[in-house]
Each structure stands twice: as structure tokens, then as C-alpha cells.
Amino acid sequence: MELNDIIKEENLVLxxxxxxxxxxxxxxxxxxxxxxxxxxxxxxxxxGIQEETIGVSPVGCSVFAYNYIDIDWAEAAHGRAPALATAxxxxxxxxxxxxxxxxxxxxxxxxxxxMHACNRGENIVVVFINNAIYGMTGGQMAPTTLLGQVTxxxxxxxxxxxxxxxxxxxxxLAQLDGTCYVTRQSADTPAAVRKTKNxxxxxxxxxxxxxxxxxxEVVGTCNSxxxxxxxxxxxxxxxxxxxxxxxxxxxxx
Amino acid sequence: MxxxxxxxxNEVIAETAIRCGCDGYFGYPIxxxxxxxxxxxxxxxWEETGMVVLQAESELAAINMVYGGASCGKKVMTxxxxxxxxLKQEGITYIAGAELPCLVVDVMRGGPGLGTIQPSQSDYFxxxxxxxxxxxxxxxxxxxxxxxxxxxxxxxxELAFKYRNPAMVLADGVIGQMMEKxxxxxxxxxxxxxxxxKQCGDWALTGKKNRERHIITSLELEAHRQEVxxxxxxxxxxxxxxxxxxxxxxxxxxADYVFVAYGSTARICxxxxxxxxxxGIKVGLLRPITLYPFPTKPIADLCSKxxxxxxxxxxxxxxxxxxxxxxxGRTQVEFYGRMGxxxxxxxxxxxxxxxxxxI
Numbered sequence: 122m123e124l125n126d127i128i129k130e131e132n133l134v135l136x137x138x139x140x141x142x143x144x145x146x147x148x149x150x151x152x153x154x155x156x157x158x159x160x161x162x163x164x165x166x167x168x169g170i171q172e173e174t175i176g177v178s179p180v181g182c183s184v185f186a187y188n189y190i191d192i193d194w195a196e197a198a199h200g201r202a203p204a205l206a207t208a209x210x211x212x213x214x215x216x217x218x219x220x221x222x223x224x225x226x227x228x229x230x231x232x233x234x235x236m237h238a239c240n241r242g243e244n245i246v247v248v249f250i251n252n253a254i255y256g257m258t259g260g261q262m263a264p265t266t267l268l269g270q271v272t273x274x275x276x277x278x279x280x281x282x283x284x285x286x287x288x289x290x291x292x293x294l295a296q297l298d299g300t301c302y303v304t305r306q307s308a309d310t311p312a313a314v315r316k317t318k319n320x321x322x323x324x325x326x327x328x329x330x331x332x333x334x335x336x337x338e339v340v341g342t343c344n345s346x347x348x349x350x351x352x353x354x355x356x357x358x359x360x361x362x363x364x365x366x367x368x369x370x371x372x373x374x
Numbered sequence: 375m376x377x378x379x380x381x382x383x384n385e386v387i388a389e390t391a392i393r394c395g396c397d398g399y400f401g402y403p404i405x406x407x408x409x410x411x412x413x414x415x416x417x418x419x420w421e422e423t424g425m426v427v428l429q430a431e432s433e434l435a436a437i438n439m440v441y442g443g444a445s446c447g448k449k450v451m452t453x454x455x456x457x458x459x460x461l462k463q464e465g466i467t468y469i470a471g472a473e474l475p476c477l478v479v480d481v482m483r484g485g486p487g488l489g490t491i492q493p494s495q496s497d498y499f500x501x502x503x504x505x506x507x508x509x510x511x512x513x514x515x516x517x518x519x520x521x522x523x524x525x526x527x528x529x530x531x532e533l534a535f536k537y538r539n540p541a542m543v544l545a546d547g548v549i550g551q552m553m554e555k556x557x558x559x560x561x562x563x564x565x566x567x568x569x570x571x572k573q574c575g576d577w578a579l580t581g582k583k584n585r586e587r588h589i590i591t592s593l594e595l596e597a598h599r600q601e602v603x604x605x606x607x608x609x610x611x612x613x614x615x616x617x618x619x620x621x622x623x624x625x626x627x628x629a630d631y632v633f634v635a636y637g638s639t640a641r642i643c644x645x646x647x648x649x650x651x652x653x654g655i656k657v658g659l660l661r662p663i664t665l666y667p668f669p670t671k672p673i674a675d676l677c678s679k680x681x682x683x684x685x686x687x688x689x690x691x692x693x694x695x696x697x698x699x700x701x702x703g704r705t706q707v708e709f710y711g712r713m714g715x716x717x718x719x720x721x722x723x724x725x726x727x728x729x730x731x732x733i
Contacts, residue, residue: 172583177442187589193579195445196591197438198468204435205442209579211426212398212448216581234438237431 138162140171144188151351153250153341154183156308160318161221161248162190168325174217175209177202179231181223182256182343200231203238206245217328219246225255228264228290235294242299242333246324249291249336252343253362260346264288267361272346287365291338295372301333303372307340307363309355332374340366377558383523383550386558387453387479387543388413390527391425395564397448398426400439402458405491406547407481410453423564433458437465437478444474445590447570447578449531453479455547456497457488459505466540467506471592473577473607475534477527478512479543481550484715492715493547495637498692501544502666509604511611513541513618514665516636520554522663528559535573537614544665546688548638548717611667620663621672625651629658631727632676634697635686636662638717643686645720646727653724655733665693673700682706684727689713706731 140162148154165174171192178186180199187194197205202220210218227235227249235247254272255261261274267287269278279287295303302324306317317339324335340362344354381389387410391399401411411429419425426443430436436452443450454462459480469476482497484490501514513533515526523545530541565573571580579588594600625647626632633643640661650657660676660683662669673683682705685694694709701707710726712718727733 172581175446175579175581184593187587187591191582191587193582193588194590195442195579196472196589196593197441198464201434201438201441201465204430204438205445207428207435208398208400208426208439208442208450209446211428212443212446212450213581233431234435237435 138166140166140191142189142191146189147185148182149345151342151344151354152182153252153308153339156314157248157250157317157339157341158186158189160314160321164318164321164325165190165192168322170217170325173215174219175213177206177209177218177220179220179222179226181226183221183223183250184257186221200226200229201234202226203231203234203243203245203247207238207241207243210243210245214244217246217325219248219325221248222250223256224249224251224253224263224265228288232290235290236297239294239297239334239336240299242301244328244331245334246328247334247336248321249338250341251338251366252341252346253287254343254346256343256346260343264290265366267365289366291336292371294336299333300336300372301374302327302335304336304370305338305340305366305368307358307368309342309358338366340368376560379556379558380553381520381556382409382553383517383520383545384409384481385413386520386523386556387527388417389558390524391451392417392419392423393559393561394528394531395423395449395562396425396451396531397564398428398443398450400428400430400436400443400450400452402430402433402436402454404455404458406483406493407453407455407479407550410479425564433461434464437462440476440478441465441469441472441474444469444476445472445579447574447580449565451477451479453481455481455483456485456494459497459500463500463506466512467504467508467510468592469540470510470512471508472590473538474540474590475531475538476540477530477534477543478540479545482544482546484713490715491547493638493717494688494713494715495546495639496689496692496713497544498665498687498689501542502668502696510607511614511666513537513539513614514544515541516544516663516665517549518637518640518661520549520552520556523549524556524558533618537610539610539614544637546637547715615667618664619667619669619671621669622661622663623672624659624661626658626660626676628656630656630681631731632658632660632680632683633686633723634660634662634673634683634693636665636693639686639688642718642720643723646723649720650724650727655727657727662693668696668700670696670700673697674702677701677704680705682708682731684708684710684730686718686723687711688717
């Protein structure tokens with residue numbers, strides 16, 4: 122059998138979502154963002170809601186998310202994506218509105234905006250990528266940086282006395298009555314990727330059912346910021362991040 | 375038939391917003407403009423016109439909600455007072471950078487810092503020179519009456535959409551709090567989705583359907599491309615400067631001296647003119663209605679006819695800089711102001727005029 126005999130439509134086991142653009146991703150090899158982008162594109166495509174979905178991208182590594190998923194996008198100021206999404210959703214109640222935010226954007230500078238969007242129960246989806254570091258600005262400490270973790274602004278490791286503690290923002294948000302679904306997932310194995318995709322799909326379906334705010338955290342790697350190989354980064358994440366940020370549903374009402 | 379009412383300036387902002395087909399208001403309480411949101415909440419326009427009204431968790435959130443709403447081509451607004459408007463500057467520069475229409479109402483109070491809650495005009499620089507980071511301008515309208523609070527909500531939205539640029543109604547605590555007779559505009563229905571599509575279809579976020587995706591952003595990493603964008607913005611501002619200058623002249627025909635004043639100070643100057651003329655001093659008033667674009671040419675044209683200008687402001691002297699730029703040394707320019715929330719009296723303005731020009 123020749124190679125060309127195998128390359129046929131019926132033998133296709135995986136294809137790129139038509140919602141993923143052909144733009145070359147700027148993410149580092151090994152980064153979690155690319156995988157989650159792909160999942161969001163697939164979920165929007167599978168739910169058939171491309172024409173009704175509006176994304177809000179953050180400031181941080183995923184600032185250019187709008188280059189990769191073929192839907193309408195607004196690019197927010199740092200931390201303010203939930204405020205934009207609030208207005209877009211309220212002015213377009215029939216639309217699917219989601220924000221895509223990192224840990225610095227969501228848990229630090231945008232803490233008030235996410236807290237109150239959750240508390241108001243805005244009918245939106247929030248995708249939160251937690252890689253415990255500011256990637257785009259060169260690897261500074263984030264609210265979710267682990268104790269002892271070395272970053273460019275915690276060169277001797279995060280010290281609770283100096284820098285406070287890693288913030289479990291997702292657990293905090295689950296306390297608020299406006300959130301209907303709060304979950305923490307990862308994307309480091311094929312099984313985890315499938316779970317994350319299911320969580321994202323459920324979140325968008327909640328919007329359809331007007332259930333309130335669905336919050337999907339994905340614990341991810343920043344191998345460049347962590348100064349590790351992608352393989353080592355995944356191992357470090359499993360050994361350290363998952364202990365502080367255990368995976369699974371936190372709230373589902 | 376037009377409806378005539380006795381209303382507070384702040385209430386009129388809210389009432390006119392509902393009547394002119396505004397899609398959304400996002401605010402945060404601050405004195406002396408809290409009546410704007412209070413009036414809206416009492417009126418419940420979501421039941422009447424479908425207008426969204428939301429009390430945000432902060433001024434920052436409120437202006438970023440406006441950013442989100444404006445991204446959709448919706449007619450959205452916020453209001454605040456000086457300290458709150460400082461917080462809004464982040465969102466305002468993003469909105470200007472993304473070239474979106476919206477309306478921001480600033481009912482100024484005394485500063486700096488938490489300052490006072492009394493009327494002031496000390497945010498002229500912030501309003502007219504940009505306010506946030508980057509080279510941009512707002513279209514700034516300065517109401518001098520409760521009627522103009524109504525008129526400029528309508529005009530502000532009109533100009534904001536015409537130029538895809540944020541517009542600001544820059545009032546002061548006097549105009550916000552005082553009650554006057556106002557002729558309210560007739561109801562204009564909110565635009566339908568089709569009308570928004572027609573007006574904003576080439577850029578607004580309406581859902582990607584049978585077209586390329588729309589991206590609202592102010593980000594451009596490539597410096598040369600960002601310069602090209604800045605040049606485009608500057609061309610827009612030149613166009614605004616050429617087409618949208620608005621001002622009013624009072625008693626300038628025979629005037630030896632001309633007050634330049636806006637907002638409530640312009641109203642006080644009208645009385646000062648009367649007092650001065652009773653003393654045989656021929657004074658007129660040039661009232662800028664648009665603070666940006668500033669009425670530079672009308673002031674320049676008066677230079678050869680008058681002995682001098684006096685800018686009267688509730689500030690340490692901000693607009694006077696633009697008067698001097700217009701005059702370019704051709705005649706005497708003086709300034710009189712009160713600060714910190716103190717409102718000048720007509721008499722002290724006349725005295726200041728006499729002192730400064732040795733009359």
C-alpha cells in the first residue's frame with residue numbers, strides 16, 4: 122500500500138476545525154493556549170454557533186486570540202474583559218459571549234471585574250488559563266504563582282511573607298451565587314483534553330439555557346516562563362500545580 | 375408636541391438618553407451626578423424602550439462596559455464626576471484607539487484628589503487634551519444650561535457616530551444640580567438590528583455571518599503601522615476641527631473687552647457684562663460650546679477689534695492657554711478664576727476685569 126492510498130477522506134481521524142484560522146500561532150511550542158484555542162473553535166463549530174458567538178480577548182499572551190478563531194472579537198484592556206462581555210451580553214442577550222483570560226489578567230488586575238461579573242450572574246462563559254506566571258511580559262509572578270516558585274520578580278522563589286499566597290480564585294468565584302458552573306481542568310493528556318472540551322461545551326450550553334456564568338479554568342504550562350522543556354513543564358505542573366489547584370468540577374447547579 | 379418640564383440637569387441627561395434611543399447606560403455613583411443613574415433606575419427604560427441600565431462595580435468597569443457596548447455599534451453612555459472620570463481614562467483611550475462611538479458625561483467637581491463635591495471646571499485639560507495615554511481627542515461639548523444638557527446628549531451621540539469617536543458632555547456641578555425649564559426631545563426609537571447593520575455594518579460586532587470576522591482592538595505591535603493609524607486619527611481630528619466648532623457670541627459687536635467662558639461661568643459672565651456696561655465698560659462674551667474643537671478662529675478674528683480677552687474659569691487657568699494660542703500675542707489675554715469648588719460672583723469678575731486691564 123502506497124502512502125497516497127492512505128491519505129483519503131474516509132481515513133481521516135482528525136482535522137482542524139474550520140473555525141481555526143491559518144494564521145501561524147505566536148505561542149511558544151509546548152504552551153497550553155494553542156490546545157485550548159483549538160477546543161474552543163471545535164466546540165463553537167460543533168454547537169453551530171459561529172454566527173452568534175462574540176469573544177473578548179485579554180491582555181497577556183492570548184491578547185491575539187482574535188487572530189486564530191474565526192468569530193467576531195473585541196480586545197479588552199488588561200483585566201476588563203468581563204466588563205466588556207457584560208455589556209455585549211446584555212445588549213445582545215441572544216448571543217454567546219465568552220472571555221478568554223490568563224491568571225494575571227483575571228486574578229490580579231481584573232479581580233474586581235471577574236468577581237462582579239460572576240456575582241451578577243452574567244450569562245457568559247469565562248475561560249481562565251492558569252499557568253501561574255505572566256508569560257507575555259517575560260515571566261513575572263502572578264497571583265497564582267506557587268510558593269517557592271521562581272519567576273523574574275520572585276528570583277528567590279515566591280515567599281508568602283513578601284508576596285502573599287497563591288490565590289485560588291476559582292474556589293472564590295464558586296462561592297458567588299451568580300456562577301452556575303465552575304470547573305478546573307487541564308490539557309496535558311488526551312484524556313484531560315477531552316474533559317476540558319466537554320467542560321467548554323457544557324459552559325456554552327449553559328449560555329444557551331441562560332443559566333448564568335460558567336467558569337472553566339484550565340491549569341496550563343508556560344514552559345518558556347518556567348524555563349523548562351515542554352515535557353518537564355507538564356511533569357512539574359502535575360507534581361506541583363495540581364496539588365494546589367486540584368482538577369474537577371467545583372460547582373454545577 | 376414638545377414636552378416642557380422643570381428638571382435638574384442630571385435628570386435631563388437620563389431623560390434625554392431614554393428619549394434619543396440610547397441602548398445602554400453603565401454608571402457608578404458619585405456626587406454631584408448620581409441623579410443620572412437614579413433617574414434611569416426610577417424610569418425603568420428597559421420596560422419602555424429596551425434600554426439597558428446597569429450599576430457597575432466601579433468607574434473602570436462602567437467605561438469598559440461602554441467599550442463593550444460600543445464595540446457592538448450600540449448607542450451607549452456613562453456619566454461620572456471628576457475623580458470617577460480620572461478612573462475612566464483607561465477605557466476612554468481604548469475606545470478612542472479602537473475608534474468607537476460613545477458618550478461620556480462629566481459633571482465636574484473641585485479637585486485635585488478627592489477634592490470637593492462643589493462645582494468646578496478644573497478638568498478642562500483632561501477633557502480636551504486627551505486625558506488618557508496616547509495622541510487622541512474627545513469631542514467635548516460644554517452645556518451652559520439644563521436645556522443644553524438635553525441638546526448635547528443628542529448632539530454628542532450624533533457626532534460620536536459621525537466620526538466614530540468618543541464624545542464628552544463636560545458640565546459642572548452647577549449645571550448638573552440646577553433646575554431649569556427644558557424642552558425635551560420627542561422619542562426616537564432605538565435602532566433596529568437592521569439599522570445598526572446599515573450604520574455600523576462594516577465594523578461592529580454583530581456575529582460573523584456572511585462576512586469576514588470583525589475585530590475591535592487598539593493593538594498594533596508594528597510601529598510603522600501604528601504610526602499610519604495615528605496619522606489617520608489625526609486626519610479625523612483635523613476634519614473635526616474644520617467642521618464642528620461651535621460657539622456663541624454675546625455683545626461682542628461693540629466690545630472693547632471679551633470674556634471667554636463656558637458652562638456655568640458663561641452664565642455668570644452674562645450678568646457681569648450687564649454690570650460692566652452699566653459702568654460704561656463695553657464687554658462681550660465668547661462662549662465656546664465645543665471645547666474640543668476649540669473656537670480658535672473666532673477668537674483670532676476678534677483680536678484686531680478688542681483691547682483684550684479675559685478667560686473666566688472655575689480653575690487655576692486652563693482654557694486660557696487655548697485663548698492665548700488663538701490670540702498669538704496680538705492682544706492682551708488675562709485670566710480670572712476661582713478654584714476648589716468656589717463659584718465666582720458677577721461682581722468679582724467685573725472687578726477683576728477692571729484691575730487686570732487698569733480700567
